[in-house]
Amino acid sequence: MATLSRILPLVVTCAAGAAHAEPVRLELNALHPRDGACQMVFVAQNDSETDLQRLVLEAVLFDAGGQVAALTLLDLQDLPAARMRVRSFEIAGLACDNLSRLLVNGVSACEPDSAVCAEPLALESRVPVEVLQ
Known part of the structure; x- marks a missing residue:
């Protein structure tokens, strides 16, 4: 039978590995016709230690x-480290009430070229539109 002193370090190590957070969070906050x-x-949040210029x-x-x-x-323009930014985009020819999903297909540009941009995004939505990657 394993003792608690042998199990506890394993549990702590596994929990620490699972706590990795995505460095950039992106929330679809509102839709306006x-x-x-x-x-x-x-709403974008750069939780990394790297300032993103673009x-x-x-x-x-x-x-x-x-x-x-x-x-x-x-x-999304500039995303300073540990800062939140709000960005707005108007998509012509699209009715907000007909939108069901938004897929982030990939990163088109990242400056400076950083490992932060290769990490998955943390995606959320406050509206009834699914946001996925």
Whole structure:
């Protein structure tokens, strides 16, 4: 029978490994219908120790039927380390109430070229649109 002193270090090691957080968080915070467009508001948080001078994500937007409605680039601009930024994008020809999913297809640009940009994003949504990577 294993003793507690032998098990405890293993549990602590496993818990520490599981605690790895994604360095960049992206939340779809709001959708606002505009004349012939949908305004998408994002909250981005850079939890890394690296200032990002520019981060551009390739995004695919799907309609309620699951078809691709738009393919666009989300230029999040600068994301300083340990700071939050709010960014807004208007997608022409897209009705907000017909949007079902947003897929972050990949990183189109990252400056400086950093390991931070190779890590998965932590994605969230405060609206009834699924956000995935």
